[in-house]
Amino acid sequence: MSGIKSFFIGLAILLLAVVIFMALMAGKKPPPKKPVENTSPLVQVVSPQVSPVTFQITAHGVVKPRTETALVSEVSGVIQSVSEKFVAGGFFRKGEVLLQIDPTDYQVGIEQAKARLASEKAKYLQEKAKAEQAQKEWDLTGRSREKAPILALRKPFMLEAEANMQSAQADLKKAEQKLARTIIRAPYDGMVKEKKADVGQFVATGTQLGITFSVDYAEVRLPLTDQDLAYINVPGWSSASQQVKNPKVTLLSNYAGEKRSWQGELVRMEGVVNEQSRVHYAVARVTDPYGVLYADRHSSPLKVGMFVTAKIEGKHEENLVRLPRDLFKDLTRVLVSDRSNKLYYRELDVVRAEAEYVYINAGLEEGDRIVSTSIESPVQGMALRIEGEEPLKLNKPEDETASEKAIAQKN
Helix, strand or coil: CHHHHHHHHHHHHHHHHHHHHHHHHHHCCCCCCCCCCCCCCEECEECCCEEEEEEEEEEEEEEEECCEEEEECCCCEEEEEECCCCCCCCEECCCCEEEEECCHHHHHHHHHHHHHHHHHHHHHHHHHHHHHHHHHHHHHCCCCHHHCCCCCCCHHHHHHHHHHHHHHHHHHHHHHHHHHCCEEECCCCEEEEEECCCCCCEECCCCEEEEEEECCEEEEEEEECHHHHCCCCCCCCCCCHHHCCCCEEEEEEEECCEEEEEEEEEEEEEEEECCCCCCEEEEEEEECCCCCCCCCCCCCCCCCCCEEEEEEEEEEEEEEEEEEHHHCCCCCEEEEECCCCEEEEEECEEEEECCCEEEEEECCCCCCEEECCCCCCCCCCCECEECCCCCCCCCCCHHHHHHHHHHHHHC
8 A cells, every 4th residue: 555655656746847847948938049140252243334335545656757857058168147946946937048158159150150151152153153154155066065064064063062052051050059059948847856057157068957857747656466456447458448537546645744635647557567576557647746837726735756645546346345454363254243142253255455444245144243352262153242232141051940940849
């Protein structure tokens, strides 16, 4: 009897313990849920935009005059006068007198040539009269003039006198030319680059007096690669290109501490390729570079010898994407974020690569955005967080979800 009583007492104690345990568990709060952190890399992206593009080719060169002339004395003598414009940087018009050499000796030479010509003319007239008299005397013989000896008709003497007269005429013309050459005139509208002679200086024939250049045009010789030529309507390259207007060129340089620009055009290609650098040369021309010939002058002169950067207007293309060059991981590959914010590499079809931009026409998929942030170890398909956008919700791991469900069932 006592055994049965002990059994029921033990069972009651066990049930009481179970009730107390369940009461304690029911009053216990569930453990706080740990928030799921998104550890995906935070990146910036660039959305590609398709648009028409007019290419611009950049080249560099030095401004040169279209025509440069070394003025040389064709006669000898003392320089008698010099124009006030005949100084370095002096501007002159075509036909203006720049220098004058003492003409005295050449004026004397003209008088001497005139005197000799008059003497030879007189001799010629004398021989002509004698020849006519000889012909009359021969006619009195009743014989034909064709049968007459040449000495009888004085033909050799006549030819000699005529030759001497022509020689005297040539000497007079030569003396007049020498006198005219004592005056040095400007061959074109131009400017003095260098002055090498002045008043009172004796100059011999062939002495250099100075260097001048024309100011109607300035030219810049621009080196271009084969790739550059593919994007320019080269003037005179073919019969088709001759019908196209010359490409516009903007020249840029610093002048008086400011960035200045001048407008010109590409006028021709040189017919040779540099053997060392393998580049082609195009020539850009600027009208009235010093702004002295026409009313619509430039704001500042484009001086000979200036180093300039040329921006050449290139061909026009439709539906291209322009991307900054620093977005590229190599020549043709970029990192993109697709529409699901996953990281992928894309091989792009590059049309033209420049120093700052790269132009492409294929290789991107719909929804792609170019990743501009550097990623240390990019992995294909990895999730990304886009700066300025709400992060996508991440799915909880299966084991964590199962544990939460078990706790809920116990409660």
